[in-house]
Amino acid sequence: MxxxxxxxxxxxxxxxxxxxxxxxxxxxxxxxxxxxxxxxxxxxxxxxxxxxxxxxxxxxxxxxxxxxxxxxxxxxxxxxxxxxxxxxxxxxxxxxxxxxxxxxxxxxVTGWAATADELGSRLNTDALTGLASRTGFLPRLEQAVRGGPGPVLVFLDLDRFKEVNDCHGHAAGDHVLRLVASRLAAVVTGRGTAARLGGDEFAVLLDELDEQQAIAAAREILAVIATPVTLDEGVIRLSVSAGITFVRPGHGAEDLLHQADLAMYRAKTIGPDGVAVYDQDLEDWALARKHQVDRLAERLEELHAENRALAEAATIDQRTGLPNPATFDADHARRNRVGEPYSLLLVDIDRFHSYNTLYRYLAGHETLRKVGEAIDRSTRAGDRAYRYGGEEFTVLLPATRLDGALALGERIRQEVQRLGLEHRGNPGGVVTVSIGAVEVRAGASVTDAVEEASVAVLEAKDAGRNLVVGRRAGG
Structure with a gap:
């Protein structure tokens, strides 16, 4: 050449x-x-x-x-x-x-950079409470260290929080954690930064205070958090232990967290709503030293697990292993902005409410997984299947006209039926799906495409279910 x-x-x-x-x-x-x-x-x-x-x-x-x-x-x-x-x-x-x-x-790399910024924001924010996560809090603490002495770090741990989960369930426990976070944010706003480090542990970085002011601020925080929480199951009375340390030259963020953590465990020996200030003598406290080593290993594993779970939860549906609705919405919006024709499949499991009634929800979860696998293996290179919510799935088909979408929809319909999953409440006695196939032409919005797909699914249901119906959007 x-x-x-x-x-x-x-x-x-x-x-x-x-x-x-x-x-x-x-x-x-x-x-x-x-x-x-x-x-x-x-x-x-x-x-x-x-x-x-x-x-x-x-x-x-x-x-x-x-x-x-x-x-x-x-x-x-x-x-x-x-x-x-x-x-x-x-x-x-x-x-x-x-x-x-x-x-x-x-x-x-503009698109990639925007996605990276969005994921960075998710990783720096605790998904449950909306406070800064440990990953997002550490850089702020490091910045405070570089700024010189003065700021105060308060490490907070809910006392006997495991009893809340054991007695009232994890949903109630999550509600309590969100409520504690909102109370903490309200009392700290304008005075510092609050974060959830993981589990029932929180941290607060307060503006410059002396020791007496720091203790008074910690007691104010504890009093606000300790307001009883009323649930349908009863009233939960909260107490919190607080450990305090001061930002000093030569101590990094992890050093300060260790010191405040150590003081917090010393506070737990005082009793409910205890407050303790870090002192070098605590390093010789054998029980705290042993606990520090154990907790460090646990925290590192928890951090890795939380980061992995957060990264996965941001894009993957845990029930089926397919990309989740948020991922579909983002991918669909990007595909739609290109302005080139594409097709969309909306797949709905027939009489799934009846299936859950007959076979219970655990069997329903397993059926969702198997149907999702059948849809995924039926797709072509370049196509992408998603869990859309409930018993619905979607498939994006780039550069595909309606006839191609109908053909793939039929392949999926047959593949699901061949699974032979028993469904006594469905004609034919097995799990089937109704599919809406939509060719999306230039000018059609994301909403237009999804609405047309929904109409197509309803037409398939009205025609007897276990069918593929096609429509066009735009153009």
Whole structure:
């Protein structure tokens, strides 16, 4: 293949590639994609990025000559739109007589960056209470450490909280944790930061206080939290133990959490609603030392488990293992914005309420899992199946017209029926599904597509169930 072939590929491919003069960092050559991304790609490359990143891009390009290859993320202004997040990957080919410059590949990662920011926000927020999570709280504590002495860390642990879960159930326990979090946030607002570290443990970072003020603030927090909680099952009386330590130079965030934790366990020996201040002598307290080691191992495992569960819960339905409704909504919105035709399947298990009545909910959960597996293995490469909620599933079919959607819907319908899952309340005696297939044309919204799919499912139900019915949305 000759140079003309390579030139043609670069000119026609949707790849942003630039050749930069190593002496003045001016753009000597750019592919059409690069010219679109950089508004013509004329001039010095550092001048084509956002003002705040110009110096960094200049330093990055100079460093490429020493390192040979390097990478940098920057912002690129786009007329009439928000800045794009772009990864620059550069390599020094100055010694190549055919190039004699720095080759820079620009990758638009705006979408990925937004997704990463969203996931970061989820990881930094406790899903149950809405407070900062341990992952989100630690950087704030580290920032307080760097700011110098003064702030106070209070470690809080609900006394005998296991009894709440054992006597009233985990749903009641979760309700109590959310209520404690709201009370804690209300009393701390404007004075510091509150976080749920995990389980029944909370932490508060308060503004500068002396020891007496810190103890008074901790007692105020304990009094607010201790207000009885009234449930249908009865009244729950709460008490909290608090350990206090002060931010000091030379102590990192984990050191401070350890100190406040140790003081909190000392407070538990005082009695309900106890408060203790960390002192170096506590390090010699043998029982606390032993407990510290045990708790550290438990916490590390809890943290890993919580992070794994949070990352999975953000995208996966725990019942079926398929992507969850939130993932479907995000994927569907992205697919719809592209403006290219696609199809959507809405799959509904027939007479599933009757199934749960006859076979109970555990069997219903297992049937959801098996039906989800049947749908997933029936899809083609590029398709994606989701649990939509209740007994409903969805499938996104990129670049698929109605006839293709109907064919895949029929394949799914047959695959589910072949499972042979007993259902005495359904004609034929086995579990079946009704499917709405919708071709989504340009101009149709996400809501239009889902509503048309719902209508198609209802038409399939009205026609006798265990059928696939097609419709079109838009166009």
């Amino acid at each position: 000759n140079g003309g072939f390579h030139q043609a590929v670069l000119e026609r491919a949707d790849a942003a590639v630039l050749v930069v003069d190593p002496s003045d960092l001016g753009v000597r050559w750019a592919t059409p994609a690069a010219r679109r991304l950089f508004g013509g790609a004329s001039g010095l490359l550092p001048d084509l990025v956002a003002n705040g990143d110009s110096a960094a891009v200049g330093t990055f390009l100079q460093a490429v000559r020493r390192a040979g290859a390097s990478r940098l993320t920057c912002a690129v202004p786009v007329e009439g739109s928000a800045h794009r997040r772009v990864d620059l990957i550069a390599r020094d080919l100055s010694a190549d007589p055919d190039v004699r410059g720095l080759v820079v590949v620009a990758l638009d």
